[in-house]
Amino acid sequence: MIKVDGLHKYFDDLHVLRGIDLEVQKGEVLSVIGASGSGKSTLLYCVNGIEQIQEGSVYVDDVDVHAKTTDLNKLRQRLGMVFQQWNSFPHLTAMENVALAPQIVRGLTKEEAKDVAIKQLEHVGLGDKFDVFPNALSGGQQQRLAIARALAMDPQYMLFDEATSALDPELVGEVLDTMRVLAEEGMTMICVTHEMGFARDVSDRVAYFHEGIVEEIGPPDQIFAEPESEHTKKFLAKVR
Amino acid sequence: MFEYNFHWRPVFKSLPDLLEAALTTLQVASLAMTAGILLGFILAVSRMRETGLIYWFATTWVELARNTPALFQLFFFGFGLGALGFHLSPYLIVLAGLTFNTAGYLAENFRGGFEAIPSTQLRAARSLGMNPWQAYTRILIPQVMRIVYYPMTNQFVWVVLMSSLGMLVGYRELTGETQFFASKTYRIFEYFAVTAVIYYVMVKVILVLSKFCASRFFRY
Numbered sequence: 001m002i003k004v005d006g007l008h009k010y011f012d013d014l015h016v017l018r019g020i021d022l023e024v025q026k027g028e029v030l031s032v033i034g035a036s037g038s039g040k041s042t043l044l045y046c047v048n049g050i051e052q053i054q055e056g057s058v059y060v061d062d063v064d065v066h067a068k069t070t071d072l073n074k075l076r077q078r079l080g081m082v083f084q085q086w087n088s089f090p091h092l093t094a095m096e097n098v099a100l101a102p103q104i105v106r107g108l109t110k111e112e113a114k115d116v117a118i119k120q121l122e123h124v125g126l127g128d129k130f131d132v133f134p135n136a137l138s139g140g141q142q143q144r145l146a147i148a149r150a151l152a153m154d155p156q157y158m159l160f161d162e163a164t165s166a167l168d169p170e171l172v173g174e175v176l177d178t179m180r181v182l183a184e185e186g187m188t189m190i191c192v193t194h195e196m197g198f199a200r201d202v203s204d205r206v207a208y209f210h211e212g213i214v215e216e217i218g219p220p221d222q223i224f225a226e227p228e229s230e231h232t233k234k235f236l237a238k239v240r
Numbered sequence: 241m242f243e244y245n246f247h248w249r250p251v252f253k254s255l256p257d258l259l260e261a262a263l264t265t266l267q268v269a270s271l272a273m274t275a276g277i278l279l280g281f282i283l284a285v286s287r288m289r290e291t292g293l294i295y296w297f298a299t300t301w302v303e304l305a306r307n308t309p310a311l312f313q314l315f316f317f318g319f320g321l322g323a324l325g326f327h328l329s330p331y332l333i334v335l336a337g338l339t340f341n342t343a344g345y346l347a348e349n350f351r352g353g354f355e356a357i358p359s360t361q362l363r364a365a366r367s368l369g370m371n372p373w374q375a376y377t378r379i380l381i382p383q384v385m386r387i388v389y390y391p392m393t394n395q396f397v398w399v400v401l402m403s404s405l406g407m408l409v410g411y412r413e414l415t416g417e418t419q420f421f422a423s424k425t426y427r428i429f430e431y432f433a434v435t436a437v438i439y440y441v442m443v444k445v446i447l448v449l450s451k452f453c454a455s456r457f458f459r460y
Contacts, residue, residue, distance in 0.1 A: 073366075073369045073371050074369065077368075081367040083360060083364060083367075087358070087364035089361070089383075091382045101368040101370060104370065104374055104378065133460040150368070153369060
């Protein structure tokens with residue numbers, strides 16, 4: 001379970017998160033929607049400890065992410081992260097991109113790491129791209145490579161930070177399909193997204209962020225069909 | 241009256257000595273380059289956090305190395321330190337001067353290399369659970385090396401050519417040796433013409449080797 005309590009985050013004077021309370025249960029898919037600058041991505045960075053927080057707490061399976069004694073490198077193995085800029089490692093083949101961290105972080109042998117990489121690359125539909133370098137892959141393929149790379153760490157949770165926002169429109173579908181498969185397999189996911197169709201169809205709950213607070217949260221039917229907050233209504237009217 | 245008769249015989253007679261001096265040149269240049277890469281890298285890393293004594297020391301080094309004549313830097317290690325009572329051998333003067341100069345230039349190459357890599361690469365590596373050491377050695381530095389490789393090759397060529405300044409502090413590398421024979425025989429043009437060819441060939445070999453190594457090192 002991921003549990004966020006009274007979370008405040010500042011970038012210098014900018015108050016980005018203004019008291020977030022949130023729980024994500026095992027197996028749940030939470031989509032986070034909202035305008036740019038509402039703090040959606042920052043929340044993800046606070047959950048895996050890339051960004052520090054100023055107030056409140058984040059717990060992942062009872063581990064206090066921001067406690068000084070927490071081994072973040074170990075914690076992050078449980079939290080797969082996929083970025084908007086897919087960040088494939090250009091000097092490594094698809095296979096090496098996926099196999100490197102299992103080998104040097106999880107401590108698998110070369111053969112074990114390779115097996116994991118093969119499995120995950122096939123999982124995301126890149127079974128024919130093992131020895132290809134990222135610059136020969138399309139954006140959608142690179143993003144799926146990034147998903148495979150995160151999955152290879154055998155995470156309990158997956159955090160998606162606008163995974164499709166930087167893609168050409170015709171490539172969005174293949175990445176969303178991959179995310180859909182993960183959700184169906186029971187992966188616990190927090191998806192910051194601008195894809196309203198995905199949020200509606202795939203999530204168990206949808207959170208609407210407005211200026212650093214959770215303005216409204218609930219099942220997709222409720223958020224999309226009967227939003228209570230004026231802000232949510234206005235936002236949804238704009239993105240439709 | 242203005243006719244000049246070329247005399248190549250003395251040059252060819254001392255060709256073995258010149259070639260040996262060429263090896264000396266290559267040796268001191270290689271050593272200066274190796275030390276320059278290491279120190280340049282340390283300087284670049286030292287300048288990443290833009291505050292503190294180390295930052296200022298590294299910055300001063302880079303500024304002096306890049307913005308004063310290389311000859312003056314050699315003179316500093318020769319006459320400058322000499323005036324303070326530290327007497328280095330000609331070999332050490334050349335080695336120290338070239339290293340100082342090269343480290344300064346390479347530090348800027350490395351800095352540019354690191355800046356060319358999106359900061360999100362580090363984030364991605366860390367998000368996979370890599371510690372900073374793993375993220376730098378496995379993800380960032382291999383990419384930096386690719387970016388700085390050809391500038392580094394150029395720098396090495398520059399070091400080989402710059403080592404000719406050694407002549408002015410009494411070091412018998414290729415140019416020093418040439419000068420020695422030239423003034424002994426007065427066949428100045430002939431000697432320096434042949435030496436120019438030797439430099440040219442050395443540089444060409446370096447460039448070809450560098451290209452070959454690149455094709456082995458870099459797969460993408």
